Amino acid sequence: MSNYPLSYKLSWLPRFLKPSLGGDASGFAPASGTLMNPAPGQTVRLAFFGDISAVANSSAPDCDPAIRALLGTADLVIGNCESPVVDRPSAVLGTKLGTHHAMSERFLAEALAAAGIEREKLVLSLANNHVLDQGIAGFDETVAALKRLGIRTIGLDAGGPVRAVQVGPLTIGLAAFTLWRNADADQFAGRVSMDSDPTRWPRHGFDLLCAVPHWDWEFRHFPRSDTRALAKQLAGQGVGLIAGHHAHVVQPVERIGATVVAYGLGDFLGTALARQPWPGRIGEIFVVDVSADEGTFGAIASYRLHPFMRLRERDHERLVPVESLEGRMREKVVGRLSAVFPSPARGRREDPSPLATLS
Template identity: 80%
Template sequence: MSNYPLSYKLSWLPRFLKPSLAGDARDFAPMAGTLMDPPKRAVRLAFVGDISAVANRSAPDCDPEIKALLGDADLVIGNCESPVVDRPSAVLGTRLGTHHAMSVRFLAEALAAVGIAREKLVLSLANNHVLDQGVAGFDETVAALQRLGIRMIGLAYNGPVVPVQVGPLNVGFAAFTLWRNLDESLFAGRVSMDSDPTHRPRDGVDLLCVAPHWDWEFRHFPRAATRALAKRLAGQGVGLIAGHHAHVVQPVERIDETIVAYGLGDFLGTAFARQPWPGRIGGILIVDVSADAGTRGAIASYRLHPFMRLRAGDHERLVPVEALVGQMRGKAEGRLRAIFPASSSEEDVTA
């Protein structure tokens, strides 16, 4: 049994068809910011949104600029929104798109197409769809990612923080989901559902990052409860938060020295192939982290790079918003101005 409120369920289709710009738009940060002078040494992290095969039957086409952006990162972090299985057990639901699944081959080919090396990838399994193909499908997913050499976060039995050595830095990653598509007993012991920031020790890590699966879908502005949770996480020493589940781009907020990207949208389409255009805007968050002795683990700068997922036959084409032409570019830029009103081409949010 899922844990979605009735009002949430009733609003899913209307908001999918017309993503909402309603909500509190105050006190958010620009799309890009510099928090300190450029360090002599830095580590670059790239955060992407939800990854699924629902809207793709073959690997996506990727603009060279996006491929280079991801290829230049020292580590890429995303959300694995689909179980990775050879044969779906929920056959009808998978065909209809209500149950997610992707093959090992699709995932490997998609990663190669967008320039993400498996050894530089961390995927969260803390999401509502991870058990769409049952417990056996969950186990198969974990085994498949292990064979591919992809590191995982959001597994209940891996502990609250997974340390990853990224160049000279030891970066800690945690993930959790607030939403379930099935009964809690099936998620318990497998998927992290713990959002309590006091359970995430910072000992031994230079920067603690959290990837929460939170908030409500198809709303561009986070709910007050989501922002309150972000504040609690920041208050307990989390330095960077990159959220999922909304399936649309959401704002960035700075809470003291913590950067919060509430929602990065989809990286590869998780809904129907013919999705309305506002849900096709995604974001890639690039974060440079200082490795200098005096500022080790501090965020030096961040930038959200918006892109569009365009339909191309049986798959999607990933294109930077600035590379779009005609009416679509105007609509995408207008939507981004509504979400990030404080942004300009060269914003600086240095304290």
């Protein structure tokens, strides 16, 4: 049994059809910002993307060269593997209907190649509600497939709540967890991390501790108060960077002291039906530059959200930067992004918003 409250279940379809802009929109930061001025001489670049799935794609996506180039600038790329990686789904009917996720090892490899993501630079989280959609055997097959592909994983109970990843001169701690599950608790126990309490995490030996949570409610652009409270708890325990997913729509950024929180990056590849309402087809790549200079080692120097759109193209999706959209679609997407992300405050030393060129 899943752990979703009844009100959540009842609101899923209405919010899927019409993602909500309701909620508390106060206290959020612009979509880009500079935390260190002057900029450090040496940095390490992290790039985060949202959920990746084959639900809306029968073949590998087409990816705009600008998105490929952006991902190519990163020293480490982190995303969420929303679908079990299996050769043959065991939940046949659910997989056909899209309620149960699955993607083949070949599809994942081709999708990553299409996006220009080098496997040796990639880390995928398996801490999400769909990871056991194909049962325990499908979970084991997923772990084995990612290992064969040379992709590092986070969000598994095995190995502890935080994984240390060496990125250039920096040691980055990555802690992934999910608040939601689609299967019984005993199936998740011992396999998938649901530990959201940072007081139980090791916090020493890392130059920067990052959380990658699968949290909040789906199809809501502004995070719930409980989600923001958890972000403050994580920041208070030394987590310097948070990049979340599960909402399937873009959500704002918050700065809590020196901690930067990107609440939701939307989907990288569609996770809910092939023909989805347009607000759910907006995604983002969250690029963070981290100082590697002596004296500021591991401090966040700057961040920027890069919005893109997933357009339908026959049996797959085409990922394009928002800047390349035209006509009415461009107007709608820019309007939605402007409603989610505040403009930089006057007098503050912020980078220009990536949305500024779209207004």
